[in-house]
Amino acid sequence: MGGGGDMKWQKDAADQNFDYMFKLLIIGNSSVGKTSFLFRYADDSFTSAFVSTVGIDFKVKTVFRHDKRVKLQIWDTAGQERYRTITTAYYRGAMGFILMYDITNEESFNSVQDWVTQIKTYSWDNAQVILVGNKCDMEEERVVSQERGRQLADQLGVEFYETSAKENINVKAVFERLVDIICDKMSESLDSEPAMLAGGARGQRLTEQPQSNNNPACNC
Ligand code: GTP
Ligand code: MG
Numbered sequence: 001m002g003g004g005g006d007m008k009w010q011k012d013a014a015d016q017n018f019d020y021m022f023k024l025l026i027i028g029n030s031s032v033g034k035t036s037f038l039f040r041y042a043d044d045s046f047t048s049a050f051v052s053t054v055g056i057d058f059k060v061k062t063v064f065r066h067d068k069r070v071k072l073q074i075w076d077t078a079g080q081e082r083y084r085t086i087t088t089a090y091y092r093g094a095m096g097f098i099l100m101y102d103i104t105n106e107e108s109f110n111s112v113q114d115w116v117t118q119i120k121t122y123s124w125d126n127a128q129v130i131l132v133g134n135k136c137d138m139e140e141e142r143v144v145s146q147e148r149g150r151q152l153a154d155q156l157g158v159e160f161y162e163t164s165a166k167e168n169i170n171v172k173a174v175f176e177r178l179v180d181i182i183c184d185k186m187s188e189s190l191d192s193e194p195a196m197l198a199g200g201a202r203g204q205r206l207t208e209q210p211q212s213n214n215n216p217a218c219n220c
Pocket of ligand 1 (some may be wrong): 028030032033036050051079135137166167
C-alpha cells in the first residue's frame, strides 16, 4: 500500500496509518436517528432507548476505499435548537454532511431546507451533502414518501438514500458514497489547483461504485 507520503492535503503528521482524513458531520432535527446511525456504522449496535445528544460527540473509523486508507472523523451533532451555537461551530472544515430526517416525522422533513441554510452559512463551499430519510423500517408510520425525499434531494442537487439504523439498511452505503463523492470532488479540485498536491497521485479518480448504488433507496 503506497502513497502514504504523497498527499499533504488533510494529512495528520502524527498518525501515518492513513492516506486521508475526512471530517464528516451528521445533522438534522432531534430524534431523527443521527446517534443511532453513527453507532450502527461504527459499532454495529442499536438501542431503542432515546438519549438525546448533548452538544456534540464524535467517533473515528478508518475505511479502505480504492487502495486508500481513509480515516473518518464523524461528528454527531445535537439536533436540539438550544445547542445550535455549539454545533454550527463544528461545520467549518467539514468535508461532508449527512443531512437526516425521519420518514415518520413531517416536521423533520420540513426542516431540511433550514439545515441546508445552516450548511451554506457555516461550512465551506465544497462540502458534500447526502440527504438521508431514516427509519425506513417503520413503513406503517411513514408520512414522507420516498418520492418526496427524492424530489427534494434533486431540487437541492444532492444524493438521496432511505436508511434504517435499526435494521442496518443503507448505513454503510451512505458513508461509502459520501467518501466517494468527497474523493471525486477532491481530485477535481486538485486537477484545477495542482499546487495542493505534491507527488504522484494527481488526477487519480476514485470512481468505483458500491454495488448498492444501483438502487440506493430502501426497499422495505
Ligand atoms: P438528538 O441527539 O436529540 O439530535 O437525536 P438523534 O437524531 O441522535 O436521535 P437518536 O439516534 O438518539 O434516535 C432517536 C430515537 O429513534 C431512538 O429511540 C432510536 O432508537 C430511534 N431510532 C433511530 N434510528 C432508527 C431507525 O432506523 N428505526 C427505528 N425504528 N428507530 C430508530
Ligand atoms: Mg443524538
